[in-house]
Protein backbone atom coordinates (compact mmCIF):
# COMPACT_ATOMS: atom_id res chain seq x y z
CA UNK A 1 0.00 0.00 0.00
CA UNK A 2 1.19 3.51 -0.86
CA UNK A 3 -0.28 6.35 1.20
CA UNK A 4 0.54 9.84 0.06
CA UNK A 5 -0.65 12.65 2.29
CA UNK A 6 -0.45 16.38 1.68
CA UNK A 7 2.63 15.93 -0.48
CA UNK A 8 4.24 19.03 -1.99
CA UNK A 9 7.44 19.83 -3.83
CA UNK A 10 8.60 23.28 -4.62
CA UNK A 11 11.90 23.40 -6.50
CA UNK A 12 14.36 26.05 -5.37
CA UNK A 13 13.75 29.23 -7.35
CA UNK A 14 10.40 28.08 -8.77
CA UNK A 15 7.49 30.50 -8.41
CA UNK A 16 5.00 27.74 -7.65
CA UNK A 17 5.00 24.20 -6.35
CA UNK A 18 5.47 21.43 -8.96
CA UNK A 19 3.50 19.09 -6.72
CA UNK A 20 0.98 20.87 -4.59
CA UNK A 21 -0.67 19.21 -1.61
CA UNK A 22 -1.48 15.86 -3.17
CA UNK A 23 -3.12 13.12 -1.11
CA UNK A 24 -3.57 9.75 -2.74
CA UNK A 25 -3.78 6.15 -1.57
CA UNK A 26 -2.99 3.12 -3.69
CA UNK A 27 -4.45 0.09 -1.88
CA UNK A 28 -2.37 -3.08 -1.58
CA UNK A 29 -2.28 -5.08 -4.80
CA UNK A 30 -3.91 -2.42 -6.96
CA UNK A 31 -2.59 -0.04 -9.56
CA UNK A 32 -3.06 3.68 -9.96
CA UNK A 33 -2.28 5.51 -13.19
CA UNK A 34 -1.09 9.11 -12.99
CA UNK A 35 -2.04 11.18 -16.00
CA UNK A 36 -1.86 14.86 -16.80
CA UNK A 37 -0.29 17.33 -19.19
CA UNK A 38 3.47 17.58 -19.58
CA UNK A 39 4.97 19.35 -16.58
CA UNK A 40 2.00 18.64 -14.31
CA UNK A 41 4.27 16.96 -11.76
CA UNK A 42 3.78 13.25 -12.45
CA UNK A 43 7.45 12.31 -12.50
CA UNK A 44 8.20 14.53 -9.52
CA UNK A 45 5.44 12.83 -7.52
CA UNK A 46 6.72 9.39 -8.47
CA UNK A 47 10.31 10.27 -7.58
CA UNK A 48 9.26 11.44 -4.14
CA UNK A 49 7.88 7.98 -3.41
CA UNK A 50 11.33 6.40 -3.68
CA UNK A 51 12.98 9.53 -2.31
CA UNK A 52 14.91 10.49 -5.40
CA UNK A 53 13.30 13.85 -4.65
CA UNK A 54 12.87 15.07 -1.09
CA UNK A 55 9.38 16.50 -0.52
CA UNK A 56 8.94 20.08 0.68
CA UNK A 57 5.96 18.97 2.77
CA UNK A 58 3.73 15.97 3.39
CA UNK A 59 4.25 12.31 4.15
CA UNK A 60 4.55 9.06 2.25
CA UNK A 61 3.88 5.72 3.86
CA UNK A 62 4.78 2.49 2.17
CA UNK A 63 3.29 -0.65 3.66
CA UNK A 64 2.43 1.49 6.69
CA UNK A 65 6.01 2.69 7.23
CA UNK A 66 7.02 6.32 6.92
CA UNK A 67 9.27 6.43 3.85
CA UNK A 68 11.22 9.41 5.11
CA UNK A 69 12.16 7.58 8.30
CA UNK A 70 13.65 4.69 6.33
CA UNK A 71 17.14 4.46 4.90
CA UNK A 72 16.79 5.70 1.31
CA UNK A 73 18.86 2.98 -0.35
CA UNK A 74 17.10 0.21 1.55
CA UNK A 75 13.74 1.72 0.65
CA UNK A 76 14.65 1.85 -3.05
CA UNK A 77 15.66 -1.79 -3.12
CA UNK A 78 12.14 -2.63 -2.01
CA UNK A 79 10.55 -0.49 -4.72
CA UNK A 80 10.78 -1.55 -8.35
CA UNK A 81 11.46 1.45 -10.56
CA UNK A 82 11.01 1.72 -14.31
CA UNK A 83 12.31 5.12 -15.38
CA UNK A 84 11.05 7.34 -18.17
CA UNK A 85 14.06 6.69 -20.42
CA UNK A 86 14.65 3.03 -19.45
CA UNK A 87 18.23 3.75 -18.36
CA UNK A 88 19.79 0.32 -18.79
CA UNK A 89 23.46 0.23 -17.83
CA UNK A 90 25.17 0.23 -21.23
CA UNK A 91 28.33 -1.48 -20.00
CA UNK A 92 26.50 -4.50 -18.58
CA UNK A 93 24.68 -7.29 -20.38
CA UNK A 94 20.96 -7.91 -19.96
CA UNK A 95 21.47 -10.49 -17.20
CA UNK A 96 23.70 -8.17 -15.17
CA UNK A 97 21.25 -5.30 -15.61
CA UNK A 98 18.40 -7.42 -14.32
CA UNK A 99 20.54 -8.75 -11.48
CA UNK A 100 21.19 -5.24 -10.13
CA UNK A 101 18.81 -5.28 -7.18
CA UNK A 102 19.18 -8.99 -6.32
CA UNK A 103 22.93 -8.55 -6.07
CA UNK A 104 22.51 -5.39 -3.98
CA UNK A 105 20.29 -7.49 -1.73
CA UNK A 106 23.08 -10.02 -1.44
CA UNK A 107 21.35 -12.98 -3.03
CA UNK A 108 23.63 -15.89 -3.86
CA UNK A 109 24.78 -16.56 -7.39
CA UNK A 110 22.47 -19.48 -8.16
CA UNK A 111 19.39 -17.70 -6.89
CA UNK A 112 20.20 -14.60 -8.95
CA UNK A 113 20.73 -16.65 -12.10
CA UNK A 114 17.42 -18.44 -11.65
CA UNK A 115 15.61 -15.17 -10.93
CA UNK A 116 17.06 -13.48 -14.04
CA UNK A 117 15.73 -16.31 -16.20
CA UNK A 118 12.39 -16.18 -14.43
CA UNK A 119 11.76 -12.45 -14.94
CA UNK A 120 13.06 -12.51 -18.52
CA UNK A 121 10.50 -15.18 -19.28
CA UNK A 122 7.89 -13.17 -17.40
CA UNK A 123 8.35 -10.17 -19.72
CA UNK A 124 8.33 -12.39 -22.78
CA UNK A 125 12.04 -12.55 -23.61
CA UNK A 126 13.82 -15.87 -24.15
CA UNK A 127 16.66 -16.02 -21.58
CA UNK A 128 18.79 -18.14 -23.92
CA UNK A 129 18.67 -15.47 -26.60
CA UNK A 130 18.73 -12.30 -24.53
CA UNK A 131 20.58 -12.82 -21.24
CA UNK A 132 24.05 -12.25 -22.67
CA UNK A 133 23.15 -9.37 -24.98
CA UNK A 134 24.20 -5.80 -24.34
CA UNK A 135 21.57 -3.03 -24.29
CA UNK A 136 22.73 -1.61 -27.62
CA UNK A 137 21.95 -4.97 -29.23
CA UNK A 138 18.25 -4.69 -28.34
CA UNK A 139 15.31 -2.99 -30.04
CA UNK A 140 13.53 -0.18 -28.22
CA UNK A 141 10.70 -2.50 -27.21
CA UNK A 142 13.09 -5.18 -25.96
CA UNK A 143 14.95 -2.59 -23.93
CA UNK A 144 11.73 -1.49 -22.25
CA UNK A 145 10.90 -5.10 -21.42
CA UNK A 146 14.33 -5.47 -19.85
CA UNK A 147 13.66 -2.26 -17.91
CA UNK A 148 10.47 -3.81 -16.55
CA UNK A 149 12.27 -7.10 -15.81
CA UNK A 150 14.97 -5.21 -13.91
CA UNK A 151 12.33 -3.47 -11.80
CA UNK A 152 10.66 -6.80 -10.99
CA UNK A 153 13.84 -8.76 -10.26
CA UNK A 154 14.06 -8.10 -6.52
CA UNK A 155 10.39 -9.09 -6.17
CA UNK A 156 9.45 -5.70 -4.70
CA UNK A 157 5.97 -5.30 -3.24
CA UNK A 158 5.73 -1.83 -4.78
CA UNK A 159 6.37 -0.84 -8.38
CA UNK A 160 6.84 2.65 -9.82
CA UNK A 161 6.65 2.93 -13.60
CA UNK A 162 7.29 6.20 -15.43
CA UNK A 163 6.00 5.94 -18.99
CA UNK A 164 7.25 2.38 -19.26
CA UNK A 165 6.31 2.08 -22.93
CA UNK A 166 7.17 5.58 -24.09
CA UNK A 167 9.49 4.68 -26.93
CA UNK A 168 7.70 1.96 -28.84
CA UNK A 169 5.31 1.88 -31.77
CA UNK A 170 1.57 1.45 -31.15
CA UNK A 171 1.55 -2.27 -31.99
CA UNK A 172 4.43 -3.08 -29.64
CA UNK A 173 2.86 -0.80 -27.08
CA UNK A 174 -0.42 -2.66 -27.18
CA UNK A 175 1.39 -5.96 -26.78
CA UNK A 176 3.48 -4.67 -23.89
CA UNK A 177 0.37 -3.30 -22.17
CA UNK A 178 -1.28 -6.66 -22.58
CA UNK A 179 1.68 -8.42 -21.00
CA UNK A 180 2.10 -5.96 -18.16
CA UNK A 181 -1.62 -6.17 -17.44
CA UNK A 182 -1.33 -9.94 -17.21
CA UNK A 183 1.78 -9.55 -15.02
CA UNK A 184 0.09 -7.10 -12.67
CA UNK A 185 -2.91 -9.36 -12.26
CA UNK A 186 -0.66 -12.34 -11.68
CA UNK A 187 1.81 -10.73 -9.25
CA UNK A 188 -0.57 -8.52 -7.25
CA UNK A 189 1.92 -5.69 -6.89
CA UNK A 190 1.02 -2.23 -5.68
CA UNK A 191 1.70 -0.05 -8.69
CA UNK A 192 1.97 3.66 -9.37
CA UNK A 193 2.24 4.22 -13.11
CA UNK A 194 2.76 7.42 -15.11
CA UNK A 195 1.52 7.72 -18.65
CA UNK A 196 0.51 10.36 -21.19
CA UNK A 197 -1.96 8.06 -22.80
CA UNK A 198 -5.51 7.96 -21.42
CA UNK A 199 -6.24 4.60 -23.04
CA UNK A 200 -3.14 3.13 -21.39
CA UNK A 201 -4.06 4.70 -18.05
CA UNK A 202 -7.53 3.16 -17.89
CA UNK A 203 -6.30 -0.14 -19.23
CA UNK A 204 -3.48 -0.59 -16.72
CA UNK A 205 -4.79 1.43 -13.78
CA UNK A 206 -7.50 0.17 -11.45
CA UNK A 207 -7.73 3.80 -10.46
CA UNK A 208 -6.71 6.92 -12.36
CA UNK A 209 -5.38 10.14 -10.85
CA UNK A 210 -5.49 13.23 -13.04
CA UNK A 211 -2.97 15.99 -12.29
CA UNK A 212 -2.88 19.58 -13.46
CA UNK A 213 -0.24 22.12 -12.41
CA UNK A 214 0.78 19.93 -9.52
CA UNK A 215 -2.73 19.55 -8.13
CA UNK A 216 -4.91 16.49 -8.06
CA UNK A 217 -7.93 17.22 -10.24
CA UNK A 218 -9.64 13.88 -9.85
CA UNK A 219 -8.87 10.45 -8.44
CA UNK A 220 -11.36 7.68 -9.17
CA UNK A 221 -11.76 4.17 -10.49
CA UNK A 222 -10.99 3.98 -14.21
CA UNK A 223 -14.60 3.41 -15.29
CA UNK A 224 -15.78 6.14 -12.94
CA UNK A 225 -13.44 8.89 -14.11
CA UNK A 226 -14.34 8.16 -17.75
CA UNK A 227 -18.06 8.30 -16.99
CA UNK A 228 -17.95 11.36 -14.75
CA UNK A 229 -15.04 13.74 -15.32
CA UNK A 230 -14.88 16.21 -12.45
CA UNK A 231 -14.70 19.35 -14.57
CA UNK A 232 -14.32 20.69 -18.09
CA UNK A 233 -10.53 20.26 -18.00
CA UNK A 234 -10.88 16.62 -17.00
CA UNK A 235 -13.48 16.00 -19.69
CA UNK A 236 -11.26 17.52 -22.34
CA UNK A 237 -8.13 15.73 -21.16
CA UNK A 238 -9.88 12.36 -21.08
CA UNK A 239 -11.07 13.00 -24.62
CA UNK A 240 -14.28 12.94 -26.61
CA UNK A 241 -13.96 9.19 -27.09
CA UNK A 242 -13.82 8.45 -23.36
CA UNK A 243 -17.12 6.54 -23.42
CA UNK A 244 -15.63 4.26 -26.06
CA UNK A 245 -12.54 3.74 -23.91
CA UNK A 246 -14.85 2.98 -21.04
CA UNK A 247 -16.68 0.28 -22.97
CA UNK A 248 -13.35 -1.48 -23.42
CA UNK A 249 -13.14 -1.93 -19.64
CA UNK A 250 -16.14 -4.25 -19.44
CA UNK A 251 -16.47 -7.88 -20.52
CA UNK A 252 -19.39 -9.12 -22.59
CA UNK A 253 -20.84 -10.66 -19.44
CA UNK A 254 -21.75 -7.15 -18.23
CA UNK A 255 -24.76 -7.28 -20.57
CA UNK A 256 -27.76 -9.59 -20.39
CA UNK A 257 -27.45 -12.53 -22.72
CA UNK A 258 -30.12 -13.09 -25.34
CA UNK A 259 -30.74 -16.54 -26.78
CA UNK A 260 -31.38 -15.24 -30.30
CA UNK A 261 -28.39 -15.68 -32.61
CA UNK A 262 -26.80 -12.60 -34.23
CA UNK A 263 -25.65 -12.22 -37.84
CA UNK A 264 -21.96 -12.58 -38.65
CA UNK A 265 -19.26 -14.51 -36.78
CA UNK A 266 -19.35 -14.73 -32.97
CA UNK A 267 -17.09 -12.43 -30.90
CA UNK A 268 -13.88 -14.03 -29.59
CA UNK A 269 -13.35 -15.06 -25.97
CA UNK A 270 -12.24 -12.14 -23.82
CA UNK A 271 -13.91 -9.57 -26.08
CA UNK A 272 -15.12 -6.33 -24.49
CA UNK A 273 -18.24 -4.22 -24.90
CA UNK A 274 -16.24 -2.01 -27.24
CA UNK A 275 -15.59 -5.02 -29.47
CA UNK A 276 -19.32 -5.77 -29.42
CA UNK A 277 -20.14 -2.21 -30.52
CA UNK A 278 -17.49 -2.36 -33.23
CA UNK A 279 -19.00 -5.61 -34.50
CA UNK A 280 -22.48 -4.09 -34.66
CA UNK A 281 -21.13 -1.08 -36.59
CA UNK A 282 -19.31 -3.44 -38.93
CA UNK A 283 -22.32 -5.65 -39.63
CA UNK A 284 -24.82 -2.79 -39.54
CA UNK A 285 -27.04 -4.66 -37.07
CA UNK A 286 -28.21 -4.09 -33.50
CA UNK A 287 -26.81 -7.28 -32.02
CA UNK A 288 -23.51 -9.16 -31.84
CA UNK A 289 -22.92 -12.88 -31.39
CA UNK A 290 -21.42 -14.15 -28.15
CA UNK A 291 -18.68 -16.79 -28.05
CA UNK A 292 -20.47 -20.16 -28.12
CA UNK A 293 -24.03 -19.06 -28.71
CA UNK A 294 -26.48 -16.26 -27.96
CA UNK A 295 -26.05 -12.50 -28.43
CA UNK A 296 -25.96 -9.05 -26.85
CA UNK A 297 -28.02 -6.12 -28.16
CA UNK A 298 -27.35 -2.46 -28.87
CA UNK A 299 -30.27 -1.39 -26.69
CA UNK A 300 -28.76 -3.17 -23.67
CA UNK A 301 -25.36 -1.70 -24.48
CA UNK A 302 -26.71 1.85 -24.61
CA UNK A 303 -28.63 1.34 -21.40
CA UNK A 304 -25.46 0.01 -19.70
CA UNK A 305 -23.31 2.88 -20.92
CA UNK A 306 -25.95 5.43 -19.90
CA UNK A 307 -26.15 4.01 -16.37
CA UNK A 308 -22.47 4.91 -15.90
CA UNK B 309 75.71 5.28 -28.98
CA UNK B 310 79.25 4.64 -27.90
CA UNK B 311 78.42 6.21 -24.59
CA UNK B 312 75.51 3.86 -24.24
CA UNK B 313 77.67 0.81 -24.97
CA UNK B 314 80.19 1.99 -22.40
CA UNK B 315 77.67 2.80 -19.66
CA UNK B 316 74.70 0.47 -19.89
CA UNK B 317 74.33 0.42 -16.12
CA UNK B 318 74.16 4.16 -15.83
CA UNK B 319 71.66 4.35 -18.65
CA UNK B 320 69.35 1.68 -17.28
CA UNK B 321 69.56 3.24 -13.84
CA UNK B 322 68.47 6.57 -15.28
CA UNK B 323 65.59 4.91 -17.19
CA UNK B 324 64.53 3.13 -14.02
CA UNK B 325 64.61 6.34 -12.00
CA UNK B 326 62.69 8.12 -14.71
CA UNK B 327 59.97 5.50 -14.79
CA UNK B 328 59.77 5.35 -11.03
CA UNK B 329 59.41 9.13 -10.83
CA UNK B 330 56.78 9.19 -13.56
CA UNK B 331 54.74 6.28 -12.31
CA UNK B 332 54.75 7.43 -8.70
CA UNK B 333 53.76 10.96 -9.70
CA UNK B 334 51.08 9.66 -12.04
CA UNK B 335 49.71 7.22 -9.48
CA UNK B 336 49.43 9.88 -6.80
CA UNK B 337 47.86 12.30 -9.27
CA UNK B 338 45.25 9.74 -10.32
CA UNK B 339 44.58 8.65 -6.77
CA UNK B 340 43.72 12.26 -5.94
CA UNK B 341 41.93 13.10 -9.19
CA UNK B 342 39.44 10.22 -9.28
CA UNK B 343 37.74 10.64 -5.89
CA UNK B 344 37.92 14.41 -6.22
CA UNK B 345 36.39 14.20 -9.68
CA UNK B 346 33.56 11.95 -8.49
CA UNK B 347 32.82 14.27 -5.59
CA UNK B 348 32.88 17.37 -7.79
CA UNK B 349 30.81 15.87 -10.61
CA UNK B 350 27.69 15.93 -8.44
CA UNK B 351 28.08 19.60 -7.53
CA UNK B 352 27.47 21.57 -10.73
CA UNK B 353 28.88 24.90 -9.52
CA UNK B 354 32.04 23.40 -8.05
CA UNK B 355 32.43 21.19 -11.09
CA UNK B 356 32.50 24.18 -13.43
CA UNK B 357 34.84 26.09 -11.16
CA UNK B 358 37.21 23.13 -10.93
CA UNK B 359 37.26 22.69 -14.70
CA UNK B 360 38.22 26.34 -15.14
CA UNK B 361 40.81 26.19 -12.42
CA UNK B 362 42.32 23.04 -13.86
CA UNK B 363 42.41 24.67 -17.28
CA UNK B 364 44.33 27.61 -15.85
CA UNK B 365 46.69 25.27 -14.00
CA UNK B 366 47.49 23.42 -17.20
CA UNK B 367 48.80 26.56 -18.87
CA UNK B 368 51.54 26.91 -16.24
CA UNK B 369 54.75 25.44 -17.68
CA UNK B 370 56.07 22.32 -15.98
CA UNK B 371 59.34 24.01 -15.21
CA UNK B 372 57.53 26.81 -13.40
CA UNK B 373 55.73 24.25 -11.23
CA UNK B 374 59.04 22.64 -10.32
CA UNK B 375 60.65 25.97 -9.60
CA UNK B 376 57.73 27.13 -7.50
CA UNK B 377 57.92 24.00 -5.35
CA UNK B 378 61.65 24.32 -4.77
CA UNK B 379 61.48 26.81 -1.89
CA UNK B 380 58.52 24.96 -0.39
CA UNK B 381 59.70 21.39 -0.52
CA UNK B 382 63.42 21.55 -1.23
CA UNK B 383 65.18 19.21 -3.62
CA UNK B 384 65.21 15.50 -4.33
CA UNK B 385 62.87 12.70 -5.30
CA UNK B 386 59.85 13.58 -3.16
CA UNK B 387 59.36 17.16 -4.35
CA UNK B 388 59.78 15.96 -7.93
CA UNK B 389 57.08 13.36 -7.45
CA UNK B 390 54.77 15.93 -5.89
CA UNK B 391 55.33 18.30 -8.80
CA UNK B 392 54.57 15.51 -11.29
CA UNK B 393 51.44 14.53 -9.36
CA UNK B 394 50.28 18.13 -9.59
CA UNK B 395 50.82 18.00 -13.34
CA UNK B 396 48.91 14.73 -13.69
CA UNK B 397 45.97 15.89 -11.63
CA UNK B 398 44.21 18.43 -13.90
CA UNK B 399 43.68 16.35 -17.05
CA UNK B 400 42.43 13.33 -15.11
CA UNK B 401 40.25 15.44 -12.83
CA UNK B 402 38.65 17.40 -15.66
CA UNK B 403 37.94 14.30 -17.70
CA UNK B 404 36.50 12.47 -14.69
CA UNK B 405 34.13 15.35 -14.00
CA UNK B 406 33.11 15.71 -17.64
CA UNK B 407 32.88 11.95 -18.13
CA UNK B 408 30.42 11.58 -15.26
CA UNK B 409 28.46 14.70 -16.12
CA UNK B 410 27.99 13.62 -19.72
CA UNK B 411 27.29 9.97 -18.92
CA UNK B 412 23.86 8.55 -19.76
CA UNK B 413 21.61 10.44 -17.33
CA UNK B 414 18.97 7.76 -17.36
CA UNK B 415 21.53 5.14 -16.31
CA UNK B 416 22.75 7.36 -13.46
CA UNK B 417 19.14 7.91 -12.37
CA UNK B 418 18.53 4.16 -12.51
CA UNK B 419 21.59 3.50 -10.35
CA UNK B 420 20.17 5.78 -7.70
CA UNK B 421 16.59 4.60 -8.10
CA UNK B 422 17.50 0.94 -7.77
CA UNK B 423 19.15 1.55 -4.42
CA UNK B 424 22.90 1.71 -4.99
CA UNK B 425 24.85 3.60 -2.35
CA UNK B 426 27.05 6.51 -3.41
CA UNK B 427 30.14 4.30 -3.44
CA UNK B 428 28.40 1.53 -5.38
CA UNK B 429 27.21 4.06 -7.95
CA UNK B 430 30.70 5.48 -8.32
CA UNK B 431 32.41 2.10 -8.73
CA UNK B 432 29.77 0.21 -10.70
CA UNK B 433 28.25 2.87 -12.91
CA UNK B 434 29.81 6.33 -12.87
CA UNK B 435 33.46 5.39 -13.28
CA UNK B 436 32.83 2.67 -15.89
CA UNK B 437 30.64 5.01 -17.94
CA UNK B 438 33.20 7.79 -17.66
CA UNK B 439 36.11 5.39 -18.25
CA UNK B 440 36.80 6.24 -21.90
CA UNK B 441 37.12 9.95 -21.11
CA UNK B 442 39.02 9.31 -17.89
CA UNK B 443 41.43 7.15 -19.80
CA UNK B 444 42.09 9.79 -22.42
CA UNK B 445 42.76 12.25 -19.60
CA UNK B 446 45.11 9.68 -18.17
CA UNK B 447 46.93 9.37 -21.48
CA UNK B 448 47.43 13.13 -21.67
CA UNK B 449 48.62 13.15 -18.06
CA UNK B 450 51.00 10.25 -18.60
CA UNK B 451 52.68 11.78 -21.62
CA UNK B 452 52.97 15.10 -19.85
CA UNK B 453 54.45 13.48 -16.75
CA UNK B 454 56.94 11.36 -18.66
CA UNK B 455 58.15 14.47 -20.50
CA UNK B 456 58.14 16.67 -17.42
CA UNK B 457 60.05 14.07 -15.42
CA UNK B 458 63.02 15.04 -17.59
CA UNK B 459 63.03 18.35 -15.74
CA UNK B 460 63.28 16.69 -12.34
CA UNK B 461 67.03 16.82 -12.75
CA UNK B 462 66.91 20.56 -12.03
CA UNK B 463 65.69 19.92 -8.50
CA UNK B 464 67.79 16.82 -8.00
CA UNK B 465 65.04 14.32 -8.72
CA UNK B 466 67.15 12.15 -11.02
CA UNK B 467 65.97 10.32 -14.12
CA UNK B 468 66.94 10.63 -17.76
CA UNK B 469 67.18 14.40 -17.41
CA UNK B 470 70.37 13.80 -15.44
CA UNK B 471 72.05 12.40 -18.55
CA UNK B 472 71.19 15.54 -20.46
CA UNK B 473 72.39 17.95 -17.79
CA UNK B 474 75.54 15.90 -17.18
CA UNK B 475 76.15 15.73 -20.91
CA UNK B 476 75.82 19.47 -21.15
CA UNK B 477 78.07 20.08 -18.18
CA UNK B 478 80.76 17.63 -19.32
CA UNK B 479 80.40 18.58 -22.97
CA UNK B 480 79.66 14.89 -23.53
CA UNK B 481 77.38 15.00 -26.58
CA UNK B 482 76.90 11.23 -26.63
CA UNK B 483 75.56 11.11 -23.10
CA UNK B 484 73.32 14.11 -23.73
CA UNK B 485 71.89 12.68 -26.93
CA UNK B 486 71.18 9.29 -25.40
CA UNK B 487 69.26 11.02 -22.61
CA UNK B 488 67.33 13.29 -24.95
CA UNK B 489 66.43 10.53 -27.40
CA UNK B 490 65.38 8.18 -24.60
CA UNK B 491 63.07 10.86 -23.14
CA UNK B 492 61.46 11.45 -26.51
CA UNK B 493 61.02 7.74 -27.21
CA UNK B 494 59.54 7.13 -23.79
CA UNK B 495 56.96 9.87 -24.33
CA UNK B 496 56.10 8.55 -27.79
CA UNK B 497 55.81 4.98 -26.54
CA UNK B 498 53.54 6.09 -23.70
CA UNK B 499 51.29 7.94 -26.10
CA UNK B 500 51.14 5.02 -28.54
CA UNK B 501 50.52 2.31 -25.95
CA UNK B 502 47.87 4.23 -24.03
CA UNK B 503 46.23 5.39 -27.26
CA UNK B 504 45.77 1.78 -28.31
CA UNK B 505 44.41 0.79 -24.91
CA UNK B 506 42.04 3.74 -25.01
CA UNK B 507 40.47 2.71 -28.31
CA UNK B 508 40.08 -0.82 -27.04
CA UNK B 509 38.41 0.43 -23.86
CA UNK B 510 36.06 2.80 -25.69
CA UNK B 511 34.60 0.00 -27.80
CA UNK B 512 34.26 -2.23 -24.75
CA UNK B 513 32.38 0.26 -22.60
CA UNK B 514 30.14 1.76 -25.25
CA UNK B 515 29.81 -1.60 -26.93
CA UNK B 516 29.48 0.20 -30.25
Ligand SMILES: Nc1ncnc2c1ncn2[C@@H]1O[C@H](COP(=O)(O)OP(=O)(O)OP(=O)(O)O)[C@@H](O)[C@H]1O
Pocket residue numbers: 011012018036037038039040041042043044045196
Ligand atom coordinates in the same frame (compact mmCIF):
# COMPACT_ATOMS: atom_id res chain seq x y z
N1 LIG C 1 15.23 18.62 -10.85
C1 LIG C 1 14.38 19.64 -11.07
N2 LIG C 1 14.74 20.91 -10.75
C2 LIG C 1 13.89 21.94 -10.97
N3 LIG C 1 12.66 21.81 -11.50
C3 LIG C 1 12.24 20.59 -11.82
C4 LIG C 1 13.08 19.44 -11.64
N4 LIG C 1 12.40 18.35 -12.06
C5 LIG C 1 11.21 18.78 -12.50
N5 LIG C 1 11.09 20.13 -12.36
C6 LIG C 1 9.94 20.95 -12.71
O1 LIG C 1 8.79 20.43 -12.08
C7 LIG C 1 7.67 20.48 -12.93
C8 LIG C 1 7.04 19.12 -13.05
O2 LIG C 1 7.92 18.26 -13.75
P1 LIG C 1 7.66 16.72 -13.92
O3 LIG C 1 8.88 16.13 -14.54
O4 LIG C 1 7.21 16.14 -12.64
O5 LIG C 1 6.47 16.72 -14.97
P2 LIG C 1 5.76 15.49 -15.68
O6 LIG C 1 4.33 15.59 -15.34
O7 LIG C 1 6.45 14.21 -15.37
O8 LIG C 1 5.98 15.88 -17.21
P3 LIG C 1 6.19 14.89 -18.48
O9 LIG C 1 4.84 14.35 -18.77
O10 LIG C 1 6.66 15.85 -19.54
O11 LIG C 1 7.20 13.85 -18.13
C9 LIG C 1 8.14 21.05 -14.26
O12 LIG C 1 7.78 22.41 -14.30
C10 LIG C 1 9.63 20.89 -14.20
O13 LIG C 1 10.26 21.92 -14.90
Ligand SMILES: [Mg+2]
Pocket residue numbers: 042043044084162194
Ligand atom coordinates in the same frame (compact mmCIF):
# COMPACT_ATOMS: atom_id res chain seq x y z
MG1 LIG D 1 7.58 12.82 -16.52
